Amino acid sequence: MKLSRSFYCRTDVVKIAQELLGKYLMTNINGVVSGGLIVETEAYAGIYDKASHAYGGRRTSRTEVMYMEGGYSYVYLCYGMHYMFNVVTNVKDIPHAVLIRGINPTDGIPIIIERIKEKNVTHIFNGPGKLTKALGIDKNFNYQDLCGNKIWIEDRGIMVELKKIKTTKRIGIDYAGEDAKLPYRFCLDS
DNA sequence: TATAAGATTTACT
DNA sequence: GTAAATCTTATAT
Secondary structure, eight states, rough: OOOOHHHOOSSOHHHHHTTTEEEEEEEEEEEEEEEEEEEEOOOOOOOTTTSSGGGOOOOTTGGGGSSSOSSSSEEETTTTTEEEEEEEETTTTTEEEEEEEEEEEEHHHHHHHHHHHHHHOOSOOOHHHHHHHTOOOOOGGTTTTSSSEEEEOOOOOOOOOOOGGGEEEOSSSSGGGGGGSSEEEEEOOO
């Protein structure tokens, strides 16, 4: 079943990031559905997190969607070539988000092969830029309602054991100083 | 208007 | 291990 608004609107972004492991991220592009099991996430705790675009309460046209209530998507282009997909969480005016870093494709695999032009897509994707490419996510997916029918997250009844969740420091944000070492990254051990 | 930097990936030394 | 690719956004003139 599709996750409801109440799942995203809770106040503990770290817990939500952890609970998103084992769920399914799905996209529907012109009627073509693809998606997979979420195996890697990162929490971005808004104004207290130097790694977040909304650190210190910064509010621009780009970060505006993070100030929405939970359950919306925040997609943006990084380094001119990679799209990142985030799930906005918490209540209105609190810019918390969860970055989806990795999925294990389960649905629409032929479509995914066509998109990334690789034969082997049954393995876990090893980067946020690659997974958005695989699911066809681009700037058109920014500001989408995750309770809608274009992009959403499903719970298929998978129970994730705590011992299968690996918690590590985040990656690729060395510029954030001490905050780069916070244990906000979650991996599903398979 | 102009400039600098970035939640990355890939290829090359 | 290091560097290039590449373009939007944010911040400064």
